[in-house]
Amino acid sequence: MEVPRIFDLGDSGLLLNWDLPPHPKLSREIGELGERLAASAPPGLIEWVPGLCSLAVYYDPILLAREALAKRLDHLCAGLTPPPVHRSLPIVVPVRYGGEWGPDLEEVARCTALDPKEIIRLHTEAVFEVALIGFAPGFPYLTGLPAPLRLPRRSTPRAYVAKGSVAVAGALCGIYPREGPGGWSVIGRTEWEWFDPMDPSPCRLALGDRICFHALTR
Numbered sequence: 001m002e003v004p005r006i007f008d009l010g011d012s013g014l015l016l017n018w019d020l021p022p023h024p025k026l027s028r029e030i031g032e033l034g035e036r037l038a039a040s041a042p043p044g045l046i047e048w049v050p051g052l053c054s055l056a057v058y059y060d061p062i063l064l065a066r067e068a069l070a071k072r073l074d075h076l077c078a079g080l081t082p083p084p085v086h087r088s089l090p091i092v093v094p095v096r097y098g099g100e101w102g103p104d105l106e107e108v109a110r111c112t113a114l115d116p117k118e119i120i121r122l123h124t125e126a127v128f129e130v131a132l133i134g135f136a137p138g139f140p141y142l143t144g145l146p147a148p149l150r151l152p153r154r155s156t157p158r159a160y161v162a163k164g165s166v167a168v169a170g171a172l173c174g175i176y177p178r179e180g181p182g183g184w185s186v187i188g189r190t191e192w193e194w195f196d197p198m199d200p201s202p203c204r205l206a207l208g209d210r211i212c213f214h215a216l217t218r
Helices: 024-039 067-080 106-111 116-125
Strands: 007-009 011-017 045-050 054-059 091-097 128-133 140-143 158-161 164-168 172-175 180-182 185-189 210-215
Touching: 007 067, 011 067, 024 045, 024 054, 024 067, 024 128, 054 067, 091 116, 106 116, 106 185, 116 185, 116 210
Parallel strands: 091 210
Antiparallel strands: 007 011, 011 054, 045 054, 091 185, 128 140, 128 210, 140 172, 158 180, 164 172, 164 185
């Protein structure tokens, strides 16, 4: 695994940052690194939090010296070999695009100089992979967005995004599991449930899952 840059998060945290684009392989390596750190946790380690291209590690500086933790992380990175990936068929997710379901589809079309039908075609032909679950419980960060559809986040976030909204931002696609605020461009919506706090496995998707979208007629 490539050795990351390490930054301090105050006096009780370290941030490992990889200067690489988001990718499922990198996410798997970061997850494996966190698991190996936890498996041999030194006294004073509090928790680790994975990101798309980063890993935050929190510790008690009274019990664990900063340099000792950084050295251990460097050692783990150098010897890391992620487990093999067992591929399965993509999960096919039905989506209604545009209109009330995808209020930003026309704006995305204008910004990309593409016809809305072409946007839907590109989006439904792509195969996406879950690189991270975060931001909100059950929210999947999906890599694999076709290059022509890659746009910055909205300049003004919405206070309300409908549950099940399928949205794009940068090189990623995402699905909002619950209604709430959001700054991504919403191009469609699915009626599937994506997060159930009462279920033993509350998130419908997991790291490494692959999905593709199927356009429904209205």
